[in-house]
Amino acid sequence: MRTVERGAPSPTLVRVEDLEVHFPVRRSAFGPKSGVVRAVDGVSFQLRAGDVLGLAGESGSGKTTVARAMLRITDPTGGRVVMDSLDISKLGRAELKRFRRRMQMVYQDPYDSLNPRLKIGTTLEEALMVRGVRPSERTNGVRHLLERVGLSGAYALRYPHELSGGQRQRVSIARALGVEPSVIVCDEAVSSLDVSVRAQILNLLRDLQETERLSLLFISHDLSTLRFIADRVAIMYLGQVVEIGGREDLFDRPLHPYTLALLAAVPEPVPRSQRRPVARLTGEVPSALQPPGGCRFHPRCPIAEDICREVVPELRRKAAGHLAACHLVPDAPPIGVP
Amino acid sequence: MPLLEVEELAVSFETPSGTVRAVDGLSLTIERGERVGIVGESGSGKSVTALAILGLVPASGHVTAGRLAFEGDELLTRSERQLQRWRGRHASMVFQDPLSSLNPFLRVGRQVAETLEVHLEMSRAEAGRRAAELLARVGIADAGSRLRDYPHQFSGGMRQRVAIAIAMACAPELLIADEPTTSLDVTVQAQILDVLAQLSTASGTAVILITHDLGVVAGFCDRLLVMYAGRIVESGPTDAVVGEPQHPYTRGLLESIPRLRGPLPARLRSVEGSPPEIGALLPGCAFAPRCPLAMPVCLEETPRLEPVPGEGQAHRVVACHAVARGYVPVTGTGNGEVAR
Numbered sequence: 001m002r003t004v005e006r007g008a009p010s011p012t013l014v015r016v017e018d019l020e021v022h023f024p025v026r027r028s029a030f031g032p033k034s035g036v037v038r039a040v041d042g043v044s045f046q047l048r049a050g051d052v053l054g055l056a057g058e059s060g061s062g063k064t065t066v067a068r069a070m071l072r073i074t075d076p077t078g079g080r081v082v083m084d085s086l087d088i089s090k091l092g093r094a095e096l097k098r099f100r101r102r103m104q105m106v107y108q109d110p111y112d113s114l115n116p117r118l119k120i121g122t123t124l125e126e127a128l129m130v131r132g133v134r135p136s137e138r139t140n141g142v143r144h145l146l147e148r149v150g151l152s153g154a155y156a157l158r159y160p161h162e163l164s165g166g167q168r169q170r171v172s173i174a175r176a177l178g179v180e181p182s183v184i185v186c187d188e189a190v191s192s193l194d195v196s197v198r199a200q201i202l203n204l205l206r207d208l209q210e211t212e213r214l215s216l217l218f219i220s221h222d223l224s225t226l227r228f229i230a231d232r233v234a235i236m237y238l239g240q241v242v243e244i245g246g247r248e249d250l251f252d253r254p255l256h257p258y259t260l261a262l263l264a265a266v267p268e269p270v271p272r273s274q275r276r277p278v279a280r281l282t283g284e285v286p287s288a289l290q291p292p293g294g295c296r297f298h299p300r301c302p303i304a305e306d307i308c309r310e311v312v313p314e315l316r317r318k319a320a321g322h323l324a325a326c327h328l329v330p331d332a333p334p335i336g337v338p
Numbered sequence: 339m340p341l342l343e344v345e346e347l348a349v350s351f352e353t354p355s356g357t358v359r360a361v362d363g364l365s366l367t368i369e370r371g372e373r374v375g376i377v378g379e380s381g382s383g384k385s386v387t388a389l390a391i392l393g394l395v396p397a398s399g400h401v402t403a404g405r406l407a408f409e410g411d412e413l414l415t416r417s418e419r420q421l422q423r424w425r426g427r428h429a430s431m432v433f434q435d436p437l438s439s440l441n442p443f444l445r446v447g448r449q450v451a452e453t454l455e456v457h458l459e460m461s462r463a464e465a466g467r468r469a470a471e472l473l474a475r476v477g478i479a480d481a482g483s484r485l486r487d488y489p490h491q492f493s494g495g496m497r498q499r500v501a502i503a504i505a506m507a508c509a510p511e512l513l514i515a516d517e518p519t520t521s522l523d524v525t526v527q528a529q530i531l532d533v534l535a536q537l538s539t540a541s542g543t544a545v546i547l548i549t550h551d552l553g554v555v556a557g558f559c560d561r562l563l564v565m566y567a568g569r570i571v572e573s574g575p576t577d578a579v580v581g582e583p584q585h586p587y588t589r590g591l592l593e594s595i596p597r598l599r600g601p602l603p604a605r606l607r608s609v610e611g612s613p614p615e616i617g618a619l620l621p622g623c624a625f626a627p628r629c630p631l632a633m634p635v636c637l638e639e640t641p642r643l644e645p646v647p648g649e650g651q652a653h654r655v656v657a658c659h660a661v662a663r664g665y666v667p668v669t670g671t672g673n674g675e676v677a678r
Contacts, residue, residue, distance in 0.1 A: 058523035059494075164612040194379040195550060196628075199594035199608035206605065221523065228596035228606065251598065265524040266598055267531075267553030271581035275557065280532065281525040284495055 013083065013182060013215050014047040014070065014103075020078030021062070021069050025289065037288050039065040041239035042079070044315070047183065050213040054230030056223055056262070060285045061236040063219050067185045070217070071103055072096055083182075101130060104176035106169070108188040113172055114160040120146075120171050121156030127178025145174040150204055166197035170204065177208070185217045190225065202229055223266055227251050235259050238296040239288055241315060245322035255324040258297050295327065303328055341511055341544050342368040342391065345404035349383070349390050352398055358616045360386040360399075362568040370511065371542045373535075375555030375576070377591075378565035379613045384548045387565075388514045391546075392431055393421040409511070427457040430510045434517040436501035440489040446473070446500050447485025453507045472503040476533050495526035502533060509541035516548045531558055552592060556580045561653075564588045567614050567624035570643060574654030584646050584656045587625045623659065631660040 021040040040062040047053050057063045068074040070081050072088055081088040083102065091099055107113045114123060124142045133141050143153035149170040160168055169189065176184050186205070190198045206229060208214055218229050226233050227247060234244040235258065243256040254260050261281040268275065283300045286292055292299050298308040307327050315325040317332050349361040361383040368374055378384040389395045391406070393413060406413045408429065416424070425431075433439055441449060450472055451465035460468065466485070473481035476499040489497055498518060505513055515534065519527035535558065538545045547558055555562055556576060563573040564585065572585040583589045590609035611628040623629070626636040636659050643655040644662055656662075 058525065166612050194613055195552075195591055196379060196594050196609035197612050199596075199606040200610075202596070203605045203608060223524075224596040224598050227598060228602065247602075261525060263598065265528040267524075267528070267551065267557045268598060269552035269556045269580050269592060269595060271556070271577035273577070274581075278528065280528055282529075284493055284526060285523070 010049040010051060012046045013049045013051075014217075015082040016046070016066070016070065016079070017044050017082065018079035019043045019066065019069055019076055019081065021065050021074055022077045035289050038239050038291060039288055040069060040076075041291075043236070043239070043241050044079075045234050045241060045244060047215055047217055048232075049182075049215055050209075051232065052209055052216040052218055052230045054226035054233040055217060055219045055236065056221065056226055056233060057236035058221065058262075058285055060238065060288060062239040062288070063236050064187055066236070067105065067187055067217060067219055071100070071105055071185065073105075101179045102181055103183045103185065104179060104181040105185045105187060106172050106176050106189045108191050111160070111168070114168060114175075116160050118159075119156065120158050120160070120163070123171070124156070124175055124178055127175045130179050141178075145178055146171075148177060148208070149174045150200075164197070165193055166200055169193065169201050173201075173204065173208070183215045183217065185219070187219045188221070189218075191220065191222065198225075205229060223251075223262060235262065238285060238291050240296060240325065242297065242326070243322075243324040244315070245319075245324075249319065249322040253319070253322075255318050255322065255329045256297075256326050257301050257303055257328075259324075261300075261302075295325070339410050340367045341370045341372075341409060342366075343405055343407045344391065345406075347387065347390055347401070347403040347406065349386050349395055349402075350400050352400070359568055360616050361390065364565075364568070364570055365404075366563060366570070366573075368512070368544050368546065371538075371544055372561065373538070373545045373547065373559045375559035375562045376546060376548045376565060377550065377552055377555055377562060379550055379591075381567070381613050381616045382565040383568040383616075384565050385516050388431065388516050388546065388548055392425055392429060392514065393418075394425075394431075423457075426453055426510070427508045428510050429512040429514070430505040430508075432498070432501050432505045432513065432515040432518045434520050436494070436497040437489060439501055439504075440497065442489055445486050445488060446492070450485075450500070450504050450507060453504050457508045468507075469503075472507055473500065475537065476500070476503045476506075477529065478503075495522050495530065498522065498530055499533060502530070502537065506537045506541065506543065510543055512544050512546070513538060514546045514548065517550070518547070519554065520549065520551070527554070534558070552580065552595065564591075568616070569624065569640075569657065571625065571658070572654075572656045573643070578654050584654070584661050585625075585658050586629050586631050586660065590628075590630075623657070629660075631658075631665055633659060635659050 019040055020042060023037045023039055025035045025037055043066055055063045055066065065074060069076040076089045088099060121142050124145050125138045128138050128141045142156050146153055146155050151167065151170055190201050193201060209216055220226055230247055232246050233250045234241050237258050243259045254263060264279050281300055294310050295308045295313050298304040301308065313325040313327045315323050318324045318329050319332050345365045347361055347364045350357050350359045364387060376384045376387065390401050395401050403414060447466065447469050450469035454460045454465040454468055470482045470485055473484065478484055478496060478499055492500060519530050522530060547555055549555055559576050562576050562579045563570050566587050572579060572588045579588060583592050593607040594609060596606060609628050614624060622637040622639060623641050626632040641657040641659050643657045646654055646656055646661060647664055
């Protein structure tokens with residue numbers, strides 16, 4: 001069992017409010033706009049200092065777009081991302097450059113994100129340069145970064161292709177650490193690794209997070225991975241958060257029918273006697289171009305009622321620290337009422 | 339007579355840096371209607387094994403086997419023409435990416451119908467009708483009108499359904515599915531596995547499911563083979579392998595998977611190092627450099643698949659010097675091993 005007990009919630013580091021990312025779609029390259037993909041449609045959550053927030057959802061849920069909008073790789077079309085009382089979505093170019101040091105991203109495929117022509121040491125030195133580390137201290141700095149991610153200093157002289165997938169992902173993490181960010185966003189950072197290597201990288205992230213109080217936004221389609229790494233988890237469906245809560249809330253007391261279906265669909269490597277009965281979700285995720293009215297999940301929901309087809313459910317407090325957007329889950333009593 | 343018998347299968351490739359062995363002395367038997375999982379990480383040789391069984395190893399590869407027989411008939415001596423007639427009718431394959439097996443320029447209905455016309459000599463009209471039935475059976479809504487759509491008009495999950503419809507069109511005796519759900523969302527993955535289970539049961543088709551995902555095989559297969567560096571390291575009934583793994587690699591693999599239920603560890607137990615590159619074969623056990631139980635003999639002698647000492651029920655075999663010498667895992671705690 002995990003021994004770390006947390007006291008009062010830490011202060012909020014990043015506040016995402018009503019974030020919207022809508023992409024115009026054209027039938028042909030120069031034609032008129034024919035529609036809008038609502039990739040992210042009113043998403044709000046808070047990332048607390050020293051916390052790991054997991055973001056889960058199937059393809060098309062908008063989880064990666066949320067991350068890209070937070071880092072301003074994609075410009076949001078609405079809402080705010082607030083960090084250090086600055087609205088990131090409104091930063092100008094110079095301010096944006098300063099901000100980028102505060103938030104770093106680790107991608108799924110380290111093949112794509114490391115420059116194949118640069119030695120590992122050179123890649124890491126660049127990160128130290130961004131932070132203003134003096135040239136005389138950079139060699140030491142590189143060795144220290146490598147050691148923090150469990151690699152020996154000798155790796156500084158190697159090229160990315162000489163490393164295994166797991167080692168390359170360690171280097172990506174070292175590079176992110178190099179600028180001393182407040183937040184690291186991991187986008188499916190362990191998904192393409194072999195199972196045995198994946199555990200090593202998850203342990204590394206967990207250790208770094210605990211010893212250095214890193215704040216992570218950890219995006220993954222794999223709920224088992226999130227149960228291990230995340231303190232809080234948000235479940236997204238078609239551009240919206242349908243449920244958010246602490247790890248135990250979400251995995252032991254899930255509320256939203258979509259979360260229940262997702263959990264039931266995860267195949268577990270256990271003998272038949274320990275397997276849970278499965279309830280299958282029918283159909284596939286509809287297009288974000290024309291999301292269903294009312295609750296977006298209603299066409300696939302096994303318990304949908306009339307109200308679900310007509311009224312959009314709000315994300316509401318269903319228990320302490322546990323929010324869900326479902327008409328059929330009763331709200332928690334207002335605070336102060338026994 | 340078993341449906342498929344493979345004895346001492348070896349597949350090697352000539353590369354600029356020398357000969358590499360992808361599969362090394364693999365033996366397996368598949369009975370009619372059985373569902374067998376082959377599990378392994380990258381480079382384990384699981385996909386090459388599938389290609390070798392179906393005679394699809396590219397020309398740069400060299401395949402040898404003591405015996406590779408389907409319904410008692412040797413496959414290695416068949417001509418390419420004979421193999422082509424056999425594949426599709428008696429044995430077929432589903433790949434991870436359905437786009438690699440579907441023709442992007444041909445309507446989906448035509449592709450299903452063509453298989454029926456070629457292998458079962460159906461008339462065009464009859465094959466068209468049957469194609470609609472097949473698409474409906476794999477769960478494509480409104481199948482009749484979707485016959486005229488092209489592959490790009492389908493979602494990833496729907497394309498995989500089409501690929502399954504084609505593979506199962508002639509009710510083959512053997513279906514090999516190589517990571518058929520790996521690129522799909524979990525809820526769709528569950529649906530696709532259901533479809534595969536239903537169709538294979540209905541037509542008595544034996545299925546070899548190849549995957550890196552132990553969860554997927556646990557729910558689908560009767561029997562598992564765990565591969566590492568081109569060899570089988572453990573095989574047996576699914577529940578025995580998943581519930582009481584014996585080989586240190588199988589144990590390490592299962593312990594390194596984060597779980598949805600049960601106590602939450604502060605750290606995952608992991609297998610140190612990474613899977614070896616496919617390469618020249620060294621003597622000894624390929625897992626020894628990563629193995630917590632490795633002994634001097636492990637670096638010298640390749641362990642053979644043998645029954646686990648003291649295990650009453652047969653059928654499970656493990657290739658490990660330590661297990662053969664009586665090391666047993668402490669079950670339940672997942673912590674350490676003790677000598678008997």
